[in-house]
Amino acid sequence: xxxxxxxxxRRIARELRHLRELSGMTLDVxxxxxxxxxxxxxxxxxxxxxxxxxDVRAALALYQVTGADAEALIEIARxxxxxxxWQNYSxxxxxxxxxxVGLEAEAASLRTYEAEAVPGLLQTEAYARAIYRLTAGEExxxxxxxxxxxxxxxxxxxxxxxxxxxxxxxxxLRPVGEPAAMAEQLTHIHHVAQLPNVTVQVLPFAxxxxxxxxxxxxxxxxxxxxxxxxxxxDNLTMGLALEEADHVCGYSLLHEKxxxxxxxxxxxLTRLEEASRNFA
Numbered sequence: 285x286x287x288x289x290x291x292x293x294r295r296i297a298r299e300l301r302h303l304r305e306l307s308g309m310t311l312d313v314x315x316x317x318x319x320x321x322x323x324x325x326x327x328x329x330x331x332x333x334x335x336x337x338x339d340v341r342a343a344l345a346l347y348q349v350t351g352a353d354a355e356a357l358i359e360i361a362r363x364x365x366x367x368x369x370w371q372n373y374s375x376x377x378x379x380x381x382x383x384x385v386g387l388e389a390e391a392a393s394l395r396t397y398e399a400e401a402v403p404g405l406l407q408t409e410a411y412a413r414a415i416y417r418l419t420a421g422e423e424x425x426x427x428x429x430x431x432x433x434x435x436x437x438x439x440x441x442x443x444x445x446x447x448x449x450x451x452x453x454x455x456x457l458r459p460v461g462e463p464a465a466m467a468e469q470l471t472h473i474h475h476v477a478q479l480p481n482v483t484v485q486v487l488p489f490a491x492x493x494x495x496x497x498x499x500x501x502x503x504x505x506x507x508x509x510x511x512x513x514x515x516x517x518d519n520l521t522m523g524l525a526l527e528e529a530d531h532v533c534g535y536s537l538l539h540e541k542x543x544x545x546x547x548x549x550x551x552x553l554t555r556l557e558e559a560s561r562n563f564a
Contacts, residue, residue: 290386292364297331373431393505414461456559467563485546
């Protein structure tokens with residue numbers, strides 16, 4: 285049973301779509317039988333909105349799924365109605381980013397490339413505050429920083445996420461905030477990179493051009509085979525989740541290539557130490 289209501293909602297969506305297709309029903313026919321609009325059923329099947337357990341039961345009956353299989357899915361639907369910790373920060377987390385945080389909270393692995401900024405899971409409080417001042421201003425800044433730091437629990441929980449980070453060398457050299465805060469940030473990355481579940485590699489300028497020059501990304505993997513991997517892309521105003529296998533495979537191969545082009549983890553630690561001294 286997954287712990288994140290976001291992941292549960294995603295699984296229910298995928299299962300309902302799969303069962304409808306197996307039954308041979310079109311979206312139109314199933315929606316009429318379930319006494320809901322076609323658009324609502326489509327949004328449910330795409331995990332854009334949730335579905336109540338009683339409606340899951342009705343859908344399963346329509347698709348002729350009964351017994352233990354039906355009860356297991358209904359139980360997952362009940363879990364999907366629970367609140368995740370991130371929903372307490374809905375005043376500062378946009379809905380599209382809440383979806384990502386809900387996936388991140390349950391992920392077993394995260395592979396990411398960042399070109400300009402330290403990833404949120406590695407940011408110090410001072411660096412996060414400086415980033416928000418630059419990109420969003422002062423409004424509710426402390427709430428935003430608190431939410432970002434809370435996300436970092438995934439690195440230290442009982443079964444921590446396996447994190448693989450490739451950082452463009454520019455991230456180490458671009459000063460964000462005061463010099464002392466930047467030095468602290470680089471030292472923090474150096475410290476976290478020594479956790480057994482974390483790998484940080486620096487992609488040096490000397491590596492030249494590379495295939496991710498236009499696209500920072502996160503690839504989220506899950507421990508349960510029923511939860512397919514996701515590629516997540518975002519910017520200041522929106523996020524995009526890519527769930528098709530071809531997209532996930534393409535970005536996975538891209539990450540492998542960046543890891544080969546980047547400094548080794550040990551040499552990356554040395555580069556972090558050198559960069560930190562530049563701000564001391």
